[in-house]
Amino acid sequence: DLTEVASRYQTKLELHLNGNVGLVMANALGLRAALLSMGVAFIEAQTPKSKHQIIHLATHKRADRILAGLYAENSIISSRQLNGAYKLYGLMRQPLTELSANSAAGIFVARNIIQAMAGELNTARYNRLQGIAAILQPSKQLSFI
Numbered sequence: 001d002l003t004e005v006a007s008r009y010q011t012k013l014e015l016h017l018n019g020n021v022g023l024v025m026a027n028a029l030g031l032r033a034a035l036l037s038m039g040v041a042f043i044e045a046q047t048p049k050s051k052h053q054i055i056h057l058a059t060h061k062r063a064d065r066i067l068a069g070l071y072a073e074n075s076i077i078s079s080r081q082l083n084g085a086y087k088l089y090g091l092m093r094q095p096l097t098e099l100s101a102n103s104a105a106g107i108f109v110a111r112n113i114i115q116a117m118a119g120e121l122n123t124a125r126y127n128r129l130q131g132i133a134a135i136l137q138p139s140k141q142l143s144f145i
Contacts, residue, residue, distance in 0.1 A: 001032075002039045006055070009043050016058035016126075021066045023139040026117045034113035034134060035068060038121070041106030042070045042132065058126050062135075069133025071126045082107075082123055082132070107132065 006013050024031075035057075042055060056071045111121040114134045124133035 001036055002043065002057075005040050005043050009053075011043050011053045011055055014054055014056045016056055016060075018058070018060050021059050021061050021138075024066050024068075024136040025139050025141075026119065026136055030113050030117055031068070031134070031136075034110040034121075035070075037106040037113070038110035038132060038134070039070055039106075041110075042072070044106075056126065056129055056131075060126055062124070064138065066136050066138050067124055067126075067133040068136065069124050069126065069131050071124075071129035071131030071133075073129060077123055077130070077132065110134070 002013055039055075039057070053072060053074070057069075058071060059066065059068045061067070107121070114121045114136075117136070119134055119136045121132065121134055124131060124135070126133075
């Protein structure tokens, strides 16, 4: 679903699915909407001089949580900057200037959707890449005893 937007920004998408992460407690449509919203904001944040940028969409585990996120080589957002932008959201036109010259509203929309599913949206790392990931609870309902 992000391919058309990525091609407009001359960005390549790579999908990295780890089969060992398991299932998560989330609404499938809500999670899809959050990832699409976050993906569009992340793709639009790529600078013109970073043509042929590669954005990695990946799932992986961290401790007892599962992450689904977007990562890039030149992602420059820190956890402190993202948390500051969350505090400024609704008070400023561009609360996340570190990521995008646009409003980056997709990040805030994704955060609200993820929070409604008892998850969180924060910065994360994957294979030496920095990005933004939805941090979700693994499903315990389908585990065998």
